[in-house]
Amino acid sequence: MIKTQKPNSGAHIGAKTSVSKIMWQVVLALMPATAFGLWCFGWPALNLFIITVASALFFEAFCIRLSGRLAIPVLMDGSALLTGWLLAMTLPPFAPWWIGVVGSGLAIILGKQVYGGLGQNLFNPAMLARVALLISFPIEMTTFVDVSPLFFSHSPGFIDSFNITFAGLSPTDARVGATTLGYIKTEFSQHHLLSDILKDYSGTLNMIGWTRGSLGETSTVLLAFGGVWLLRQGIIQWFIPVSLLLTVALLASVFHLWDSEHYASPWLHLNSGALMCVAFFIATDYVTSPNTPAGQLVFGAGCGLLIYVIRTWGAYPEGAGFAVLLMNAATPLIDHYIHPRIYGRDRKGKPLEISKS
């Protein structure tokens, strides 16, 4: 007679997935854009990236140890790595080292662990940290350098990079500036028109990512590539990215057609700022987005609307972080009102009427 251990309920078999597999696939999807960003902005960017990710892992391990658990198995789920990674991608590439450390601390401790760890947080940790940094350290967080790829003569070398990241020696003024969106915002305040402002603007370079911007957010094409791969892998669903991008594009088109001198084109909006990164990697965060397809459509559209509103009429040139956080706050509400219909019941949960047709 064969005996086995304690009884288990079905299903006895399972799909071959795990939290860490999901996280690693997202990391893999981020690779191309990250690699491109690191190459574009050189050694200082790499320093900042490593510091941010390492401190995210450190803070996660610290919190887990505080709660009296073993840190290694929790770190292996890859969620802290992903949070640090995403945060690093949204930072200005030449930001000093403490920006990365403080940001990771905010993301992991305030954004995630105080809620109870993985799966419990209300807000996206990376965006929470990014917004907190932006409000607290506006200078550091809005100083963007020109593209200065690795191994190019005018780029900072390996040694220089330490001065930039750790000693806070900022690069010469000639090589820093604002992002496209920031530039447009300042120029508008001088009552300039879009046709003047965008004389030097190249849509193609912006799409590739050859432009001033955050460490890993510049390359629209590579981020979209990673996002589409994630869609194909079934890690994310299309509802949020599509509704988000469509909403921004639609709003931008309408206003651009109405007044092309004061409202930037949808093409510019789609290729600027954190839009692609947010659409595919931030807004689709499982923990902080709604559970149902319809809810996700609403969530994505809400993000898109807020991004456009903040970019166009708000005080900040880029509103992706704020938009995501605001919609995160609305997620429980969306989930409360939008849920699937139970079989044999109507939307309100009452049993269906018998229809004998």
Add this chain to the structure above:
Amino acid sequence: MLSFFSKPRIQGGVHAEQHKDATAHQPIVYSFPLPKKLYIPLQQHVGKPAEPLIRVGDKVLKGQLLAYSQGMISAPVHAPSSGVIVDVNDYPAPHPSALPIRMIVLETDGNDEWVKLCPPEDPFLLEPEDISLRVGAAGIVGLGGATFPTAVKLNMGRENHIDTLIINGAECEPYLSCDDRLMQECAAQIIDGVRLMLHGMRTERAVVAIEDNKPAAYQAMQAAALPYPSIEVRQIPTRYPMGWDRQLIRYVTGKEVPVGCRSSEVGVTIHNVGTAQAVHKAIRLGQPLVSRVVTVSGGAVSKPMNVLVPLGTLISELFAYCQVDAAHTARIIMGGPMMGDALPHTGLPTVKATSGVLALSAPELKDSAEQPCIRCASCVTVCPAGLRPVDMANNIRINQLDVAVDLGLKDCISCGCCSYICPSNIPLVQYFKYASGAVAARQQAQHKSEQTKRLMDDRNARMERIARQQLEEEQARIAAKAERERLKAEQESVA
């Protein structure tokens, strides 16, 4: 474009790995050696257990009635072989708890001698009610695993004037292939059973639904159904849980069965292919249900197969025949791997519900290291009942059972899709089964306390009434006495 807006015909579901190849390509084995002892539970069906009418020491023949059905929803039990009754007592049930239930123990004599069978000459001349009676007397229950007495279903179908009989050949559970083999090898018998059931329910139309991963079964069934235009054989997409009756009804007819209703109320009745074959045997040959085809499969089974076994055969004997490697057996499952029950040991009998017995090795099982929920909502996506397993489980975890009930706990069909898909290995179905049990226990306790309170109130009222009556009688007595004395005084004064 219009179809985009119409109601989806399949909701949720998963594409589980099939694992059917190990058994689906070899014929059913009919040479299983007759066990020395058969353990026949008196309850192998939904409803009341059967009541034994034999005594220890009685000699019985194969197919002889051992226990008769009791009440409206019940089914009789017959002797799976000839021999002597050696015990009627409590033995471990084929259930995760293996708690003892009443069983008849039959020591076989090896002759396997049938009792005298008396099939009708032409069953289509029988009254439909007669078909139901014979099906009921043969002890036939739903062989897909639900084990609802088939005769009751036939009666309900006839009374509700259903328009479609659906024959469930989906067999969506991984590993299992007994229905598949049955359809390939006994298509004519199944189709005959379907015709008899149609006759028994006075219904004109039957649809045999077979998942499209069983092309051989589909072809065999279609060939067998060709002469009968009332029977349509249809392929349906392979997607667990396609064999859930309500999912199948919605896919085949477009009708949705409201919560709390039986499918016959919307004009549809659903039976398993195995049941149809059992009906054929019961009506055409007069044979009661005494054996069934069981799939024995899994990573620890050296010779996986579909095998015809007499009911009451111990799983240990079945495993010995199929050469199950005990060292590699991590879990024994009765039924399929999605909804089946994990059994604690193999000293348990096969019953009418046993469509398969699996001996799974450790690598086949779902990893049990539970991780925190990341709200990926896969469980919401795959739930065929349209529930939100994530929210239900979260509420059950903090013992908010009422909230879980409001979220639809009672509409959960325990299909296991959510547990299957969960990347964090959260045993969601276990949560729901626990909560359902706890809610039922609580309701029972509440009912009990209400009953006690009612009895107490009744008693108080009764005592009060008695006291009042006594008081009234006392007063009446005093009044009568006073009256008597007054009369007496009057009489005296008159005198």
